[in-house]
Amino acid sequence: MRLATLRTGGTTVAAVAAGGSWAPLPHRDVGALLRDADGLATARASAGPGPLPAGADLAPVVPHPAKVVCCGHNYAGHIREMGRELPAHPTLFTKFADTLTGPADTVTVPGLAADLDWEAELAVVVGAPLHRATRDGAAAAIAGYTAANDLSVRSWQRHTGQWLPGKAFDATTPLGPVLVTPDELDPAAGLALTCRVNGERVQSGDTADLVFDAPALLAYISAFTRLSPGDVVLTGTPAGVGAATSPPRFLADGDVVEVSLQGVGVLTTPIRIEFEECA
Amino acid sequence: MRLATLRTGGTTVAAVAAGGSWAPLPHRDVGALLRDADGLATARASAGPGPLPAGADLAPVVPHPAKVVCCGHNYAGHIREMGRELPAHPTLFTKFADTLTGPADTVTVPGLAADLDWEAELAVVVGAPLHRATRDGAAAAIAGYTAANDLSVRSWQRHTGQWLPGKAFDATTPLGPVLVTPDELDPAAGLALTCRVNGERVQSGDTADLVFDAPALLAYISAFTRLSPGDVVLTGTPAGVGAATSPPRFLADGDVVEVSLQGVGVLTTPIRIEFEECA
Numbered sequence: 073m074r075l076a077t078l079r080t081g082g083t084t085v086a087a088v089a090a091g092g093s094w095a096p097l098p099h100r101d102v103g104a105l106l107r108d109a110d111g112l113a114t115a116r117a118s119a120g121p122g123p124l125p126a127g128a129d130l131a132p133v134v135p136h137p138a139k140v141v142c143c144g145h146n147y148a149g150h151i152r153e154m155g156r157e158l159p160a161h162p163t164l165f166t167k168f169a170d171t172l173t174g175p176a177d178t179v180t181v182p183g184l185a186a187d188l189d190w191e192a193e194l195a196v197v198v199g200a201p202l203h204r205a206t207r208d209g210a211a212a213a214i215a216g217y218t219a220a221n222d223l224s225v226r227s228w229q230r231h232t233g234q235w236l237p238g239k240a241f242d243a244t245t246p247l248g249p250v251l252v253t254p255d256e257l258d259p260a261a262g263l264a265l266t267c268r269v270n271g272e273r274v275q276s277g278d279t280a281d282l283v284f285d286a287p288a289l290l291a292y293i294s295a296f297t298r299l300s301p302g303d304v305v306l307t308g309t310p311a312g313v314g315a316a317t318s319p320p321r322f323l324a325d326g327d328v329v330e331v332s333l334q335g336v337g338v339l340t341t342p343i344r345i346e347f348e349e350c351a
Numbered sequence: 352m353r354l355a356t357l358r359t360g361g362t363t364v365a366a367v368a369a370g371g372s373w374a375p376l377p378h379r380d381v382g383a384l385l386r387d388a389d390g391l392a393t394a395r396a397s398a399g400p401g402p403l404p405a406g407a408d409l410a411p412v413v414p415h416p417a418k419v420v421c422c423g424h425n426y427a428g429h430i431r432e433m434g435r436e437l438p439a440h441p442t443l444f445t446k447f448a449d450t451l452t453g454p455a456d457t458v459t460v461p462g463l464a465a466d467l468d469w470e471a472e473l474a475v476v477v478g479a480p481l482h483r484a485t486r487d488g489a490a491a492a493i494a495g496y497t498a499a500n501d502l503s504v505r506s507w508q509r510h511t512g513q514w515l516p517g518k519a520f521d522a523t524t525p526l527g528p529v530l531v532t533p534d535e536l537d538p539a540a541g542l543a544l545t546c547r548v549n550g551e552r553v554q555s556g557d558t559a560d561l562v563f564d565a566p567a568l569l570a571y572i573s574a575f576t577r578l579s580p581g582d583v584v585l586t587g588t589p590a591g592v593g594a595a596t597s598p599p600r601f602l603a604d605g606d607v608v609e610v611s612l613q614g615v616g617v618l619t620t621p622i623r624i625e626f627e628e629c630a
Contacts, residue, residue, distance in 0.1 A: 141515075145511075146515070161511055163511040163513050164516060166447075168418055168445075168576055228575060231440035232443070234442050234443055235513060236420075237440075237443060237571075237574075240575050241575045242577060244574075292422070297447055297450075298449065
């Protein structure tokens with residue numbers, strides 16, 4: 073099953089994909105659907121699809137998660153090529169819900185954030201409460217998978233040892249386009265994850281290469297904080313970010329970034345950098 | 352004016368202190384009061400105080416902030432005694448709202464989090480929306496000040512370079528007891544901030560020693576993320592944490608930690624460590 077959150081008429085509505093079109097659901101977004109114990113059953117039993125509402129576009133697939141936890145340093149090939157040991161624990165930080173943006177939205181940053189870099193990621197959406205979960209318990213609580221672009225302002229990320237500022241600019245994390253349930257998609261079996269900038273492929277990863285896969289991440293996180301339906305976990309990015317090239321390469325005003333996750337879809341993000349005019 | 356959030360009958364209610372007692376307000380907590388544009392005026396005009404409702408105790412003064420941002424390495428004396436340079440930027444990380452707990456609540460952690468350490472802090476509560484604020488704009492948007500104990504699980508904080516896991520255990524951050532408005536309290540003029548463990552003083556700081564004071568922190572944070580009424584910023588802790596003593600000292604089951612902030616009050620926190628029994 074493939075679920076999305078549609079923007080329509082100043083509000084949003086959850087919808088399930090059926091064939092080439094969409095059936096709207098009674099929930100205002102996919103997060104609300106997951107917080108309703110009968111939400112997934114309602115979606116599975118939904119009536120035949122209607123057309124996409126006129127003027128609708130896609131919101132972040134979960135627009136208002138209570139918690140967004142992100143992992144860094146999580147692709148084994150990239151870690152090994154950098155000459156590092158595989159980590160014993162996942163490197164975790166958070167994002168605020170208002171960092172999320174829709175899968176076709178333009179991302180706008182101020183000129184002070186002009187060293188903007190791409191990070192194609194697999195994202196996991198939680199479907200059931202998790203507290204001190206085992207690996208099996210965590211696996212059973214996964215609602216599904218989606219894609220994210222953890223666009224990062226490298227200078228602000230490196231102001232200190234804690235990455236928050238560079239990861240938390242307003243509306244800089246495209247999430248979507250759809251949530252795909254685990255019966256249709258298995259990241260552990262390997263999904264191609266790529267990033268293109270103006271059509272040029274810059275990242276090419278495989279989700280089978282994750283050091284900490286989705287169940288491992290959810291189990292570790294649930295040891296210290298409770299996870300709830302609709303919470304989102306970003307699993308890290310493979311090799312090929314702009315900051316790691318020589319010389320470093322960052323996004324320019326007018327660039328278009330495309331993150332593609334096999335079986336999920338594509339995030340297409342025009343970049344707008346707003347330089348202030350001098351008086 | 353001194354505001355608190357009282358727990359009573361399974362819910363909460365905001366209240367204003369008047370003389371030795373409390374006047375209940377129409378808002379469910381101090382966060383809701385601050386999100387109401389007329390909330391502070393309502394509090395100032397509130398009728399004469401009644402007694403504290405029977406069985407009421409204190410909730411975190413803002414129980415459900417949308418954002419909790421915390422600063423580390425922010426007391427100049429402690430930074431200099433460690434032989435470090437004063438930082439150019441604040442070191443920031445986040446907490447989830449469910450890390451907060453009441454000013455007299457017992458804090459319980461699992462045995463795997465037994466290296467629990469204290470951090471007495473001044474906390475700032477936001478009173479107006481802030482986006483790319485100047486220092487003056489940030490100062491004008493401060494609703495008031497309260498105290499926090501950023502109890503930290505040092506092993507989990509150090510699993511990787513990112514501190515989140517050690518800072519995010521459920522209900523481990525006492526916040527309160529009251530919010531004091533800026534007309535009654537000026538941290539820049541110097542407020543004594545102390546921490547005691549079982550009566551022994553272990554931290555003794557002065558809020559005039561902050562490298563990044565409250566307006567500076569809010570202005571910096573608002574450069575990358577929007578702040579809203581009820582958001583909370585923890586400003587960092589002075590010298591004297593347990594991890595920095597030789598040998599390191601951590602809290603034991605049954606210890607009582609008291610954080611005292613001049614003009615605000617005391618957080619009294621009994622510590623409970625739940626070791627699992629072996630089968």
